[in-house]
Amino acid sequence: MVVLCALASAAHAQWLDFPTKGIPRTADGKPNLSAPTPRTPDGRPILDGLWVADDSRHLGNLATDLKEVPFQPWAEKLFNERRANMGKDDPEARCMPQGVPKVNTLPYPFKIYTTPQAVVILYEMYYLHRQIFTDGRPFPKEFESPSWMGYSVGKWEGDDFVVETTGFNDQMWMDSLGHPHTDALHVTERFRRKDFGHMEVLATIDDPKAYTKPWSATIKQHLLPDTELLEFVCEKNLDPGHLVGK
Amino acid sequence: MGSKSLTLLAVVAGLILANLPAQAHHSFAAEYDTKKPVELTGTVTSIEWVNPHAWIHLDVKDESGKVTSWNFELGSPNLLLRNGWRKDTIKAGDVITVSGAAAKDGSNLANAKTVKTLDGKRVFNAGSSGEPGTPGAPSAAPQQ
Numbered sequence: 001m002v003v004l005c006a007l008a009s010a011a012h013a014q015w016l017d018f019p020t021k022g023i024p025r026t027a028d029g030k031p032n033l034s035a036p037t038p039r040t041p042d043g044r045p046i047l048d049g050l051w052v053a054d055d056s057r058h059l060g061n062l063a064t065d066l067k068e069v070p071f072q073p074w075a076e077k078l079f080n081e082r083r084a085n086m087g088k089d090d091p092e093a094r095c096m097p098q099g100v101p102k103v104n105t106l107p108y109p110f111k112i113y114t115t116p117q118a119v120v121i122l123y124e125m126y127y128l129h130r131q132i133f134t135d136g137r138p139f140p141k142e143f144e145s146p147s148w149m150g151y152s153v154g155k156w157e158g159d160d161f162v163v164e165t166t167g168f169n170d171q172m173w174m175d176s177l178g179h180p181h182t183d184a185l186h187v188t189e190r191f192r193r194k195d196f197g198h199m200e201v202l203a204t205i206d207d208p209k210a211y212t213k214p215w216s217a218t219i220k221q222h223l224l225p226d227t228e229l230l231e232f233v234c235e236k237n238l239d240p241g242h243l244v245g246k
Numbered sequence: 247m248g249s250k251s252l253t254l255l256a257v258v259a260g261l262i263l264a265n266l267p268a269q270a271h272h273s274f275a276a277e278y279d280t281k282k283p284v285e286l287t288g289t290v291t292s293i294e295w296v297n298p299h300a301w302i303h304l305d306v307k308d309e310s311g312k313v314t315s316w317n318f319e320l321g322s323p324n325l326l327l328r329n330g331w332r333k334d335t336i337k338a339g340d341v342i343t344v345s346g347a348a349a350k351d352g353s354n355l356a357n358a359k360t361v362k363t364l365d366g367k368r369v370f371n372a373g374s375s376g377e378p379g380t381p382g383a384p385s386a387a388p389q390q
Contacts, residue, residue, distance in 0.1 A: 016327055016328070085276065086273065086275040086276040087273040087274075087275060087276050088273055088276035089273075090273045090276075092273075093273040093276075093277075095298060107325065108324065108325075124324065176273075227328070230323075230324045230327065232297050232298075232322065232324055233297055234297055234298050235296050235297055236294065236296040236297070237298055237299075238299070238301075238319075239273065239277060239298075239299070239319075242277050242349050242350075242351050242353065242355060243273055243276045243277050244276060244277065244349075244350040244351050245276050
C-alpha cells in the first residue's frame with residue numbers, strides 16, 4: 001500500500017495539521033477512508049487511531065433511537081425535572097467527566113492505543129482516559145472508589161471489541177437531556193470498525209435500579225486523519241455562575 | 247500549500263437555523279436565551295484563549311458616548327482551532343461586530359454566534375450553542 005506523506009504543512013506546535021503516517025491514500029494524497037479495515041497478522045481488526053462521533057444526536061439524547069425509554073418511575077421523574085430545568089445542573093457544565101458511554105458522543109476526538117495488556121483511550125475533552133484491561137482480569141470484588149469512568153475490561157468476539165464497564169458513581173448524566181443512572185450501571189460497548197475510516201460503538205445500558213430493562217444506542221464514529229489530540233484543561237469555567245435554567 | 251487565510255475565511259452560510267437546545271453543550275439553554283438576540287459593534291479589549299470557552303471582551307459605545315463592556319463566550323479554543331481560528335485571529339484593538347444570544351441572567355454576557363470584522367468580509371463561526379455548523383458541532387472537524 002502506497003503511503004503518500006504529501007501536504008507537508010507548516011509546523012504547528014500541537015500537530016493540528018500533521019500528516020498521519022500509515023493511512024491509505026488515494027493518488028492525490030487524500031486519506032482513503034473507505035479502504036478496508038486494517039487488521040493484525042492474525043486477522044483481528046485494529047482500532048487504533050483518532051476518532052470522533054459523526055454527530056451530536058446521542059450527546060443530546062442517548063435514547064434518540066428509542067420509541068420509549070424503559071424508565072423506573074423515580075428515574076423518569078428526575079429526567080423530566082432535569083429537562084424542565086434545561087440542563088442547568090449538568091455536571092458537564094461544571095467540567096466534570098462525561099462518564100461512559102457519553103464519552104463516545106462528544107464533538108471532541110478520542111485516540112485509541114492498543115497495548116499487550118490494555119486498550120487505552122485518551123479523550124480530548126476534559127483530558128480523560130480509560131484503561132480497558134485485556135489481560136483477563138476480573139472486576140474487583142468491591143469498588144472501593146466508585147468512579148466517573150468506571151472500571152473496564154475488554155475482549156474480542158469475532159470482529160467486535162467488547163468492553164464491559166461498571167463500578168461507577170451515580171453522578172454522571174448520560175446525555176445533555178439528563179438521562180440518569182445509579183451505581184448499579186453496567187455498560188457494554190461493542191467497538192466495530194466498519195472500514196478504515198468508520199467505526200460504530202454499540203452501547204448497552206443495563207441499570208436495573210433506573211431502567212426496567214437494558215437499552216442501547218449505536219454511536220457512529222469517523223476517523224480524523226492528519227490531526228492530533230489537543231489539550232483540554234478546564235482552566236476557566238465561568239458558566240456555573242450564569243446557569244439560570246428555565 | 248494553500249494559505250491559512252483560506253481556512254480563516256470560514257464563511258458562514260445559512261447559519262440562522264434550527265434551534266436545537268437538546269443538542270447544546272454545557273447547559274447552553276440554561277444560560278442563554280436564543281429569543282434574546284444581540285448584535286453589538288465595539289472595540290476588542292482582550293481575548294481569553296482558555297478552555298472550556300474562549301472569550302472576547304468588547305467595549306461598546308452607545309449614541310451618548312457611554313461605554314459598556316460586554317463579554318462574549320465562544321466555543322472552546324480546540325473547536326475554534328479546528329474551525330480555522332488562531333489565537334491572534336481577533337486581537338485587542340480590532341473593531342468587530344458580534345452577534346449571538348444574550349444571557350438569561352441579564353448580565354452583559356452573550357454567547358457569540360458569528361464575529362464579523364469591520365470590512366464585513368470575514369465572518370467567523372464562533373459560538374458554543376452546539377448548533378450544526380458552529381464549532382460546538384462535530385461537523386466542524388477538519389476539512390480535507
